[in-house]
Amino acid sequence: MRRFNRPDRLIATHNKANVTSIMLRVKVNQNDPTNLHEQVAAEIRRAIADGEANPGERLPPAKDLAAVIGVNTNTVLRALRTLRSEGLLEFRRGRGITITGQSERGVVVARARDLVNFARHHGYERAELIRIIDSI
Numbered sequence: 001m002r003r004f005n006r007p008d009r010l011i012a013t014h015n016k017a018n019v020t021s022i023m024l025r026v027k028v029n030q031n032d033p034t035n036l037h038e039q040v041a042a043e044i045r046r047a048i049a050d051g052e053a054n055p056g057e058r059l060p061p062a063k064d065l066a067a068v069i070g071v072n073t074n075t076v077l078r079a080l081r082t083l084r085s086e087g088l089l090e091f092r093r094g095r096g097i098t099i100t101g102q103s104e105r106g107v108v109v110a111r112a113r114d115l116v117n118f119a120r121h122h123g124y125e126r127a128e129l130i131r132i133i134d135s136i
Contacts, residue, residue, distance in 0.1 A: 028071055036071055040079035048088055048102060059089075059097040 028039045047053045059065065062080060066073040080097060083089045088101040119129045 028069065036075045037078035037082065040069060040071065040076060041082045044079065044083060045086075045088065048099060049104065049108065053099050055099050055102060057099050058095070059099070061096065 027043070028036050030036075032039065034042075044053070053059075059080075062076040063073045066076040069076065080089060080091075084091055086101070088099065090098045090100040092098065116126070116129065119132075124132075
């Protein structure tokens with residue numbers, strides 16, 4: 001694995017596989033009741049939706065991802081299998097893991113906008129809605 005010392009970006013290279021700053025931002029919370037593999041999958045899903053990881057880009061091996069994220073390799077493998085079943089990743093023997101799909105950030109933004117409008121319609125202000133979301 002080769003690392004370029006830039007505070008905002010890590011490029012890990014292994015068999016022509018790249019991982020950009022998304023892997024540095026993948027954080028898991030051991031105290032969160034959400035399973036670790038679901039947290040990892042959600043963070044990678046978000047990175048794809050935000051355009052930080054694009055179709056055709058390859059991810060490094062799961063063991064390298066696990067080392068960067070700080071979790072067990074099996075946790076990363078389980079997250080990657082989930083994303084494969086959603087059509088976001090493709091596993092190819094000898095070619096590694098490739099991003100094949102695009103998660104729709106627009107869908108999340110649209111739903112959030114709907115929630116804000118719904119809350120406003122029912123008399124909730126932004127600060128109250130944020131407190132409700134934070135309590136979930």
